[in-house]
Structures are given as C-alpha cells and as structure tokens.
Amino acid sequence: MTTGITLQTLTLGPDGPTVPALGVGTWAWGDSLFWDYGKAYDDSDLQAAFQASLEAGLTLFDTAEVYGLGQSERLIGQFMKATGQTPAIATKYFPLPWRFSQQSVAAALTASLERLQVDAVALYQVHWPLDFFLGQKGLMQALATEVKRGRIGAIGVSNYSAQQMREAHGYLAAQGVPLAVNQVQYSLLHRNIETNGVLETARQLGVTILAYSPLAQGLLTGKYTPEANLKPAGARWLNPRFSESGLTKLMPLIQALQAIGETYDRTPAQVALNWLVAQGNVLPIPGAKNARQASQNAGALGWQMTTEEQEQLRGVAGQV
Numbered sequence: 001m002t003t004g005i006t007l008q009t010l011t012l013g014p015d016g017p018t019v020p021a022l023g024v025g026t027w028a029w030g031d032s033l034f035w036d037y038g039k040a041y042d043d044s045d046l047q048a049a050f051q052a053s054l055e056a057g058l059t060l061f062d063t064a065e066v067y068g069l070g071q072s073e074r075l076i077g078q079f080m081k082a083t084g085q086t087p088a089i090a091t092k093y094f095p096l097p098w099r100f101s102q103q104s105v106a107a108a109l110t111a112s113l114e115r116l117q118v119d120a121v122a123l124y125q126v127h128w129p130l131d132f133f134l135g136q137k138g139l140m141q142a143l144a145t146e147v148k149r150g151r152i153g154a155i156g157v158s159n160y161s162a163q164q165m166r167e168a169h170g171y172l173a174a175q176g177v178p179l180a181v182n183q184v185q186y187s188l189l190h191r192n193i194e195t196n197g198v199l200e201t202a203r204q205l206g207v208t209i210l211a212y213s214p215l216a217q218g219l220l221t222g223k224y225t226p227e228a229n230l231k232p233a234g235a236r237w238l239n240p241r242f243s244e245s246g247l248t249k250l251m252p253l254i255q256a257l258q259a260i261g262e263t264y265d266r267t268p269a270q271v272a273l274n275w276l277v278a279q280g281n282v283l284p285i286p287g288a289k290n291a292r293q294a295s296q297n298a299g300a301l302g303w304q305m306t307t308e309e310q311e312q313l314r315g316v317a318g319q320v
C-alpha cells in the first residue's frame with residue numbers, strides 16, 4: 001500500500017483472506033457484449049486501472065470465467081505477469097447444464113487458473129444458483145475438495161437467496177469448510193437484500209456480502225444527468241433508469257450524495273460506495289475502466305460518514 005491512509009478491511013467469511021473493504025470489478029475487462037470493450041476503452045486503459053488500483057491499496061479483483069469469454073481472466077493474468085504484482089483474485093464458476101460431474105468443476109477451475117497464470121485463487125464463487133444434474137450438494141463437495149487441494153483459498157456463491165445460502169453453507173459445513181461470501185447486487189438503488197433475508201442471513205452465518213453493481217452501473221457517479229447529454233456506452237441504454245425521465249427522478253439522490261461529498265471533499269461515487277461499506281460486512285466491488293475511475297473509487301475508503309448521513313441517504317434513495 002502506498003497511500004499512507006489506513007483503509008477499512010474485511011475478512012472474507014470466518015477464516016478467508018483479510019482484504020481492503022473495497023474490491024475492483026472486472027466484468028467490463030474484455031467484454032463487448034454488454035460493455036464497450038475495444039471502443040470506449042482498451043487494454044492500456046485497463047492495465048492503468050489495474051496499476052492505479054494497486055497503488056491506491058485495492059488488492060482484491062473480482063472476475064469470472066464468463067467475462068469476455070475468458071478475456072477478463074486473461075487480461076488480469078497478463079497484467080500480473082507484466083507488473084510482477086499478485087493481488088487476491090476472486091473468480092467464478094458458471095454451472096452450465098452440461099457440467100454434470102464434479103470433474104467439470106475441477107476442469108473449469110484448471111482453465112481459469114491457466115488464463116490467470118496462477119496456481120490458486122483467493123476466492124472461487126458459484127456464479128448463479130443453477131441446479132442441474134450435479135446439484136448443490138455435489139457442487140459444494142467438489143468446491144470443498146479444491147479448498148483441500150489448495151487451489152482455492154475460500155468458497156463463495158453469487159445471486160443466492162437466503163435459503164440457498166443456508167443450504168450451501170450446510171453442505172460445506174458437512175465437509176468442514178466455511179462459506180465465505182455471497183456476491184449479490186447491492187447499492188443505494190438496489191436494496192432488496194435488506195428485506196429479502198439475504199443481508200440478515202449472511203450476518204448470522206458469518207458470510208461476507210460482496211456488493212456488485214455498487215454504483216448502479218454508473219448512475220450513482222452523478223455524471224449521467226438529464227442535461228449532460230452523456231449516453232451510457234454499451235447495453236445500459238436498455239435500462240429505463242438511464243432515460244431522461246429516469247435520470248430526472250434520480251436527481252434528489254445525486255444532490256444528496258453531492259452535499260455529503262462536499263463535507264468530506266469526496267465525489268458522489270465515493271459517497272455511494274462509502275455508504276455500502278458503512279453497512280458493515282459488505283464489500284463493494286465497483287467496476288473501473290481506467291486509472292481515474294480506479295483511484296477515485298479507492299477514495300471511498302479511509303473515511304466514514306455519520307450514521308445520520310447514512311440514514312439520510314437511505315431515506316432519499318427510498319423516494320427515487
């Protein structure tokens with residue numbers, strides 16, 4: 001870490017790695033299906049984002065075998081090799097219907113490790129709670145085996161409901177291995193996990209929440225406004241929140257983020273991410289496409305808003 005600022009940290013699950021309380025999301029790294037990789041940003045921007053993240057003290061990168069059909073993992077592998085730096089990597093397994101044996105978990109992990117050019121990852125997550133022939137029990141057994149083999153530091157799930165998380169936790173407990181994380185959508189604009197039992201159950205089970213799309217895919221940065229005439233690149237235009245009326249509706253929240261940001265000399269994005277960190281047991285993983293975004297997002301750590309400010313934001317977010 002080179003900032004000299006003390007960053008909040010979190011331990012993933014009961015005995016996983018301890019990492020800064022903010023990670024780096026890399027879905028857009030190599031993805032031109034949803035994002036606009038190769039047009040609005042290229043590999044040199046992404047390498048700069050990688051470097052800036054590490055310089056700011058962010059050492060957890062979230063990827064997946066499906067991001068850019070392997071390109072996100074490949075790029076991270078190349079950047080690690082080029083810079084000689086080895087941050088903690090969290091990647092994901094996609095339970096495709098034809099992956100019906102425990103051997104397919106091992107094979108998918110082998111392929112991810114090859115793309116990343118490493119022997120092990122800090123965290124391996126099941127991308128979606130899909131149940132085909134292997135079933136949750138077989139899947140969790142295969143993952144526990146990989147922990148024992150030393151190719152995975154900790155196990156996570158993603159998009160699991162409270163009940164599915166309990167089930168996975170139980171199957172893993174039978175193998176003597178904890179469930180470390182559940183990666184779910186969580187931001188000021190998507191607070192379902194506060195009411196559907198996921199947040200509460202995660203706390204009870206000692207499972208850390210990784211908050212994905214924590215900036216609501218750019219909406220909470222405040223740069224998309226009804227006046228700005230800035231069209232979101234990629235497939236985001238399909239989201240009505242990015243329409244002129246959607247953005248108009250959002251403005252009270254952006255203004256509240258700006259007002260709190262002025263108190264601490266922070267941007268709306270930093271305030272929105274700090275709000276998530278303040279919830280406790282929550283680690284946001286904002287996506288960054290360049291060095292500027294990466295270092296700005298890191299500025300969400302190293303300070304703390306008040307409880308009153310947290311509640312104020314929750315109140316305003318509930319109205320938009």
Ligand SMILES: NC(=O)c1ccc[n+]([C@@H]2O[C@H](COP(=O)([O-])OP(=O)(O)OC[C@H]3O[C@@H](n4cnc5c(N)ncnc54)[C@H](OP(=O)(O)O)[C@@H]3O)[C@@H](O)[C@H]2O)c1
Nearest residue numbers: 025026027158212213214215216217218221286287293296
């Ligand atoms: N498990 C899952 O099913 C799942 C699903 C979705 C995402 N994820 C993970 O979560 C990560 C983050 O989610 P996300 O990428 O969907 O959304 P996000 O983090 O809410 O938004 C990322 C986008 O916001 C903009 N941005 C980021 N930082 C900014 C800054 N400081 N200033 C201005 N603009 C900024 C960038 O887009 P522009 O510059 O183009 O506006 C960036 O691509 C992903 O990369 C992935 O690792 C997981």
